[in-house]
Amino acid sequence: xxxxxxxxxxxxxxxxxxxxxxxxxxxxxxxxxxxxxxxxxxxxxxxxxxxxxxxxxxxxxxxxxxxxxxxxxxxxxxxxxxxxxxxxxxxxxxxxxxxxxxxxxxxxxxxxxxxxxxxxxxxxxxxxxxxxxxxxxxxxxxxxxxxxxxxxxxxxxxxxxxxxxxxxxxxxxxxxxxxxxxxxxxxxxxxxxxxxxxxxxxxx
Amino acid sequence: xxxxxxxxxxxxxxxxxxxxxxxxxxxxxxxxxxxxxxxxxxxxxxxxxxxxxxxxxxxxxxxxxxxxxxxxxxxxxxxxxxxxxxxxxxxxxxxxxxxxxxxxxxxxxxxxxxxxxxxxxxxxxxxxxxxxxxxxxxxxxxxxxxxxxxxxxxxxxxxxxxxxxxxxxxxxxxxxxxxxxxxxxxxxxxxxxxxxxxxxxxxxxxxxxxxxxxxxxxxxxxxxxxxxxxxxxxxxxxxxxxxxxxxxxxxxxxxxxxxxxxxxxxxxxxxxxxxxxxxxxxxxxxxxxxxxxxxxxxxxxxxxxxxxxxxxxxxxxxxxxxxxxxxxxxxxxxxxxxxxxxxxxxxxxxxxxxxxxxxxxxxxxxxxxxxxxxxxxxxxxxxxxxxxxxxxxxxxxxxxxxxxxxxxxxxxxxxxxxxxxxxxxxxxxxxxxxxxxxxxxxxxxxxxxxxxxxxxxxxxxxxxxxxxxxxxxxxxxxxxxxxxxxxxxxxxxxxxxxxxxxxxxxxxxxxxxxxxxxxxxxxxxxxxxxxxxxxxxxxxxxxxxx
Numbered sequence: 001x002x003x004x005x006x007x008x009x010x011x012x013x014x015x016x017x018x019x020x021x022x023x024x025x026x027x028x029x030x031x032x033x034x035x036x037x038x039x040x041x042x043x044x045x046x047x048x049x050x051x052x053x054x055x056x057x058x059x060x061x062x063x064x065x066x067x068x069x070x071x072x073x074x075x076x077x078x079x080x081x082x083x084x085x086x087x088x089x090x091x092x093x094x095x096x097x098x099x100x101x102x103x104x105x106x107x108x109x110x111x112x113x114x115x116x117x118x119x120x121x122x123x124x125x126x127x128x129x130x131x132x133x134x135x136x137x138x139x140x141x142x143x144x145x146x147x148x149x150x151x152x153x154x155x156x157x158x159x160x161x162x163x164x165x166x167x168x169x170x171x172x173x174x175x176x177x178x179x180x181x182x183x184x185x186x187x188x189x190x191x192x193x194x195x196x197x198x199x200x201x202x203x204x
Numbered sequence: 205x206x207x208x209x210x211x212x213x214x215x216x217x218x219x220x221x222x223x224x225x226x227x228x229x230x231x232x233x234x235x236x237x238x239x240x241x242x243x244x245x246x247x248x249x250x251x252x253x254x255x256x257x258x259x260x261x262x263x264x265x266x267x268x269x270x271x272x273x274x275x276x277x278x279x280x281x282x283x284x285x286x287x288x289x290x291x292x293x294x295x296x297x298x299x300x301x302x303x304x305x306x307x308x309x310x311x312x313x314x315x316x317x318x319x320x321x322x323x324x325x326x327x328x329x330x331x332x333x334x335x336x337x338x339x340x341x342x343x344x345x346x347x348x349x350x351x352x353x354x355x356x357x358x359x360x361x362x363x364x365x366x367x368x369x370x371x372x373x374x375x376x377x378x379x380x381x382x383x384x385x386x387x388x389x390x391x392x393x394x395x396x397x398x399x400x401x402x403x404x405x406x407x408x409x410x411x412x413x414x415x416x417x418x419x420x421x422x423x424x425x426x427x428x429x430x431x432x433x434x435x436x437x438x439x440x441x442x443x444x445x446x447x448x449x450x451x452x453x454x455x456x457x458x459x460x461x462x463x464x465x466x467x468x469x470x471x472x473x474x475x476x477x478x479x480x481x482x483x484x485x486x487x488x489x490x491x492x493x494x495x496x497x498x499x500x501x502x503x504x505x506x507x508x509x510x511x512x513x514x515x516x517x518x519x520x521x522x523x524x525x526x527x528x529x530x531x532x533x534x535x536x537x538x539x540x541x542x543x544x545x546x547x548x549x550x551x552x553x554x555x556x557x558x559x560x561x562x563x564x565x566x567x568x569x570x571x572x573x574x575x576x577x578x579x580x581x582x583x584x585x586x587x588x589x590x591x592x593x594x595x596x597x598x599x600x601x602x603x604x605x606x607x608x609x610x611x612x613x614x615x616x617x618x619x620x621x622x623x624x625x626x627x628x629x630x631x632x633x634x635x636x637x638x639x640x641x642x643x644x645x646x647x648x649x650x651x652x653x654x655x656x657x658x659x660x661x662x663x664x665x666x667x668x669x670x671x672x673x674x675x676x677x678x679x680x681x682x683x684x685x686x687x688x689x690x691x692x693x694x695x696x697x698x699x700x701x702x703x704x705x706x707x708x709x710x711x712x713x714x715x716x717x718x719x720x721x722x723x724x725x726x727x728x729x730x731x732x733x734x735x736x737x738x739x740x741x742x743x744x745x746x747x748x749x750x
Binding site: 013027028030032036040044121136140143194 | 226317323382385386389394422424429435439440441442443450451
């Protein structure tokens with residue numbers, strides 16, 4: 001929908017990147033609000049948070065962390081590949097990134113449905129009978145991982161669009177802003193997980 | 205497109221008549237021209253403003269006598285909530301950056317458009333969607349939300365009304381605000397004309413820059429808070445519910461972490477507008493350029509750390525009350541610096557008392573009343589007395605309407621010739637100003653008095669002793685309404701019937717006055733090169749020493 005083509009010529013890649021960075025700041029603050037709530041309740045109910053964290057499956061969490069870390073690497077590699085004009089390699093690496101993201105979501109699905117199986121979700125009978133701190137822990141668990149999962153989905157859509165544009169040659173060794181910005185976004189999704197993972201799964 | 209812009213160099217075509225790829229109405233609705241988007245914001249915001257004004261007027265009619273006058277208590281609750289939601293989220297927060305920021309930021313820094321024109325159009329449609337959803341919440345579903353615009357829990361988690369509608373509306377509007385802020389920051393960083401260093405930038409762009417950082421860094425917090433309240437309602441997640449271990453005061457913290465800086469989103473661009481007006485109508489450089497821009501940044505920065513003064517009676521600790529009260533007094537200092545600078549700018553100038561200057565001067569007057577009463581509320585002891593009374597209502601209306609509102613009127617009268625290429629009728633504009641100013645003070649000043657005497661805010665009913673104040677206030681409301689109608693009539697009528705405006709009707713020196721009225725689609729045929737600081741009024745050969 002390039003209504004005024006003469007306007008887009010101002011959008012050089014530095015400008016586009018600066019915009020993306022500022023947008024990433026806002027994303028950090030969005031999650032920052034949840035981290036703040038986590039800090040407050042963790043201080044108030046540290047014992048309950050301890051029991052809550054022990055109930056989460058650290059193995060699945062670690063596996064998901066590995067998926068995301070590797071996917072961050074592959075998307076960074078795809079950027080280098082496109083800069084070196086290796087289109088097919090870039091396509092391959094973006095596809096790997098999307099597959100890893102899908103694996104992450106699959107794991108998340110199993111993790112959540114396991115909890116749903118035990119009727120451990122906000123508002124359920126089981127949940128309401130837990131101690132207060134655990135209610136809040138699992139509330140935060142669902143809110144944080146849920147919001148993060150939404151971001152993973154958005155990232156997957158963004159990466160798929162990028163994949164398509166690389167294929168059609170709109171993203172190339174001379175115009176790779178879209179790939180660079182998608183990669184930045186994907187790193188952010190990764191970064192936020194790196195904070196969520198220890199806060200929920202590891203600190204017991 | 206490029207051949208079309210070549211045609212324009214010799215033959216000026218106004219942006220109003222420029223049609224890019226689309227014709228007719230679509231050349232507006234799908235335009236990425238920052239000026240057209242600015243005007244679309246202007247028209248939409250004016251419509252929503254009158255919706256909210258009429259709701260406000262209905263409240264004033266209800267309060268003309270104790271007891272039920274024209275509506276049920278529950279209707280009253282809905283009306284003050286939607287009045288607040290529309291006024292705050294649809295009008296006061298977005299209006300100045302969206303209307304004048306969009307229209308004049310690129311022109312003032314010598315650019316052809318904002319950095320991301322298509323994103324800019326997208327923010328407009330987000331804004332429109334959010335605004336319409338906000339108004340719909342009044343009519344659809346289980347009755348209008350009745351929580352007040354602050355959505356305090358636990359009530360907002362329990363009320364059976366359309367709270368989710370209003371929360372979602374505020375969330376979408378916040379997203380639009382973030383995108384606009386990001387767009388402006390990048391525009392200012394990357395698109396200033398050659399020679400325009402940071403300290404040669406006019407002060408309205410500076411105030412937009414400070415505002416944009418608040419929009420970007422504070423709005424996500426309200427976003428996540430609103431999501432948490434939605435989760436609270438839909439899923440009973442318990443963050444703010446004491447019966448599940450949550451903490452309602454935590455909500456107030458999160459809410460005001462955004463909503464107090466939001467006050468500065470409202471007022472900083474307003475200050476920026478009057479800072480443009482004073483030099484032009486005094487024909488004198490702005491006094492204390494650096495002091496004004498530093499105070500803008502200081503307000504934006506300190507404004508983050510004063511949110512607790514909304515919660516002095518909510519049971520926060522003595523230590524934090526002391527801290528927030530102290531910082532509240534500190535944040536008044538940069539505002540006062542600006543006031544001194546504006547007055548010093550006028551001192552010794554050749555003052556031309558045209559409508560924009562009238563509004564700008566009354567901005568100072570009303571803003572100072574609002575500011576001083578703000579200090580009354582920021583003092584711990586006085587706050588306990590005045591908290592949740594109509595004193596607070598009067599205070600923030602003096603800041604928001606008397607400050608931001610009058611600055612908006614100043615801005616529209618200042619830039620009108622540039623935006624529409626026509627002059628409005630000065631005489632009618634002066635009369636409308638007089639009516640507005642009188643009506644405004646009659647409307648809100650009595651609320652200070654009855655507030656101190658104990659009239660609570662958001663009450664449908666009151667004791668007979670407050671009636672005199674309420675009657676005066678309601679009369680003021682009607683006077684103000686007449687003034688607003690007259691002002692808008694004058695402006696709307698002049699779009700077609702006004703005299704043609706010259707390029708520089710007020711003898712201003714900033715960049716927007718160096719191009720034709722209305723500007724061409726591209727703003728500048730040749731990107732200007734900046735050689736001096738802004739606001740230089742002397743002969744060109746002396747500009748080097750300025």
